[in-house]
Amino acid sequence: MIESYTDALNFIHGRTKFKKIPTLDRMRLFLDRLGNPQNGLQYIHVTGTNGKGSTVAMMRSILMATGLNVGSFASPFITRFNERIALNAEPISDTDLTRLAKKVEPVVHQLDQELATGGPTEFEIDTAIMFCYFAEKKPDLILLEVGIGGLYDSTNVITSLVSVITTVGWDHMKYLGDTLAQIAHQKAGIIKKNVPVVIGHLPLSARNVIIKEAAEKKAQIYELGKEFSIRKLNRHTMNAEIEYDGGELHHFRGKLNLSGDYQVENAAIAITTVQVALKKLGIPVNTVDLKKGLATTWWPGRMETIIDEPLVMIDGAHNLPGIQALVKSIRDDFSDRNVYILVAILADKQYELMLGELASLGNVHLMVTNFAGPGPKRPSADLTSVIGEFKTRYPIQIAENWQSGFVKLSQELGTDDVMFITGSLYFISEVRKILK
Known part of the structure; x- marks a missing residue:
């Protein structure tokens, strides 16, 4: 009842x-x-x-x-x-x-x-x-x-x-x-x-x-x-x-x-x-x-600024086309800056291809992490299992949980640098509840 x-x-x-x-x-x-x-x-x-x-x-x-x-x-x-x-x-x-x-x-x-x-x-x-x-x-x-x-x-x-x-x-x-x-x-x-x-x-x-x-x-x-x-x-x-x-x-x-x-x-x-x-x-x-x-127009979780300086944005790029759109935006608008990305993706997505897109950017410092996921049947992907496949300008970092990852990247972030938190919309939702 x-x-x-x-x-x-x-x-x-x-x-x-x-x-x-x-x-x-x-x-x-x-x-x-x-x-x-x-x-x-x-x-x-x-x-x-x-x-x-x-x-x-x-x-x-x-x-x-x-x-x-x-x-x-x-x-x-x-x-x-x-x-x-x-x-x-x-x-x-x-x-x-x-x-x-x-x-x-x-x-x-x-x-x-x-x-x-x-x-x-x-x-x-x-x-x-x-x-x-x-x-x-x-x-x-x-x-x-x-x-x-x-x-x-x-x-x-x-x-x-x-x-x-x-x-x-x-x-x-x-x-x-x-x-x-x-x-x-x-x-x-x-x-x-x-x-x-x-x-x-x-x-x-x-x-x-x-x-x-x-x-x-x-x-x-x-x-x-x-x-x-x-x-x-x-x-x-x-x-x-x-x-x-x-x-x-x-x-x-x-x-x-x-x-x-x-x-x-x-x-x-x-x-x-x-x-x-x-x-x-x-x-x-x-x-x-x-x-x-x-x-x-206002829409949470889509290229949304959560901290103004240094710039920290969340983007619910939850599938391959979404990540490709984010990569294009970074190339077009932030090519002259250091970009730090904290990413967590659901295991049922094309996470290897998605990570490959992000890893292709020369000005990106990538950190992979995980999150709770919407339920036991849809867990977060183990991104550490595939990071060895990518050649990147900066070594891909691993965070045991997104909170510690966020703190670590925040300490590396310069005034003119940008941080994106991206991957699953469920991940973005979890981050937004705490940071916004």
């Missing part, structure tokens, strides 16, 4: 994470028993290997600047579970979360008895609670971030105003497939009939799959580099000034509050998606609101 917030979290986190056979039937049945709370609401549906969170954060900020009430569903959370479900960037209250967990609990137990494969998974319960919350709050628009993939993701029970595919890269291969085309097929699952789709720069094999799916569904495509474009105006600075062209906007200029060069493409996707969605809602695009939204 759920009586408290702790009970609610224990109930949610105590559920199985994945089932052997992917299906949306269980989710549809679950929502049906709850009175289909997902119906009658407007959505923007977002998937992608990387960039989902930042793109959603920018869209939310822009849409709030236009005066809309905006719901958002994101994963994973950085500090508290409640961040996953937010209204106008305010996380769901402990009281509402507890009450809604209490509401879904009997239905979950009922389905446990009825279904041969058991009742809803943890993420299906998160999704159901989110739909129930927004059915009560009735926001003007909900930004719905996919958990994993798209096709069989529990969020994929709605028809949105716009579908968004930010990037396609190597991640979650155990569930999505081991070629980019297979991964793209899963992500293309959110494309719906006659619903426009906004896509970022995609590898050719992934792009072909998505273009084909969109054509079959008669979904109009807005592709970065074709229907819209963006460029960074100020080189070697972390916060980009951008010029965007697309839709109703010509030579639109703005400044991004989110750091990192990879945010430039995310911003282009966010601006385009907002334009398409607002047009469908009959709301004009206001450049003042756009500028304000981009300039005030």
Whole structure:
């Protein structure tokens, strides 16, 4: 029985994470028993290997600047579970979360008895609670971030105003497939009939799959580099000034509050998606609101400064494309400085390749460590087992735990040097709780 917030979290986190056979039937049945709370609401549906969170954060900020009430569903959370479900960037209250967990609990137990494969998974319960919350709050628009993939993701029970595919890269291969085309097929699952789709720069094999799916569904495509474009105006600075062209906007200029060069493409996707969605809602695009939204976007754990001097940043580069984006940012913006990196990665990621990317930087002092991990089934990788494979300018250091590693690197850090703490988002979350 759920009586408290702790009970609610224990109930949610105590559920199985994945089932052997992917299906949306269980989710549809679950929502049906709850009175289909997902119906009658407007959505923007977002998937992608990387960039989902930042793109959603920018869209939310822009849409709030236009005066809309905006719901958002994101994963994973950085500090508290409640961040996953937010209204106008305010996380769901402990009281509402507890009450809604209490509401879904009997239905979950009922389905446990009825279904041969058991009742809803943890993420299906998160999704159901989110739909129930927004059915009560009735926001003007909900930004719905996919958990994993798209096709069989529990969020994929709605028809949105716009579908968004930010990037396609190597991640979650155990569930999505081991070629980019297979991964793209899963992500293309959110494309719906006659619903426009906004896509970022995609590898050719992934792009072909998505273009084909969109054509079959008669979904109009807005592709970065074709229907819209963006460029960074100020080189070697972390916060980009951008010029965007697309839709109703010509030579639109703005400044991004989110750091990192990879945010430039995310911003282009966010601006385009907002334009398409607002047009469908009959709301004009206001450049003042756009500028304000981009300039005030905040998203924890993505190139986030936690100490100003010397500069210490955390970046949740939790997979190979994420690390490659971080490496590009270091090359572009910090090539003239000594960069210290404290890294810990989950064992189920491509940690050898990720570490290789970081080790390739000539100005980087690398230190590997570990952290608790989200659970016994997802431990931190033993990075010490692979460090011998890399030739680096400075020897790779090892820290028994991240706290002692952080202290040691802090003592080596000069005033003009930079420290990045990166790897798993769960690691970043753990660090942020203590250092922020």
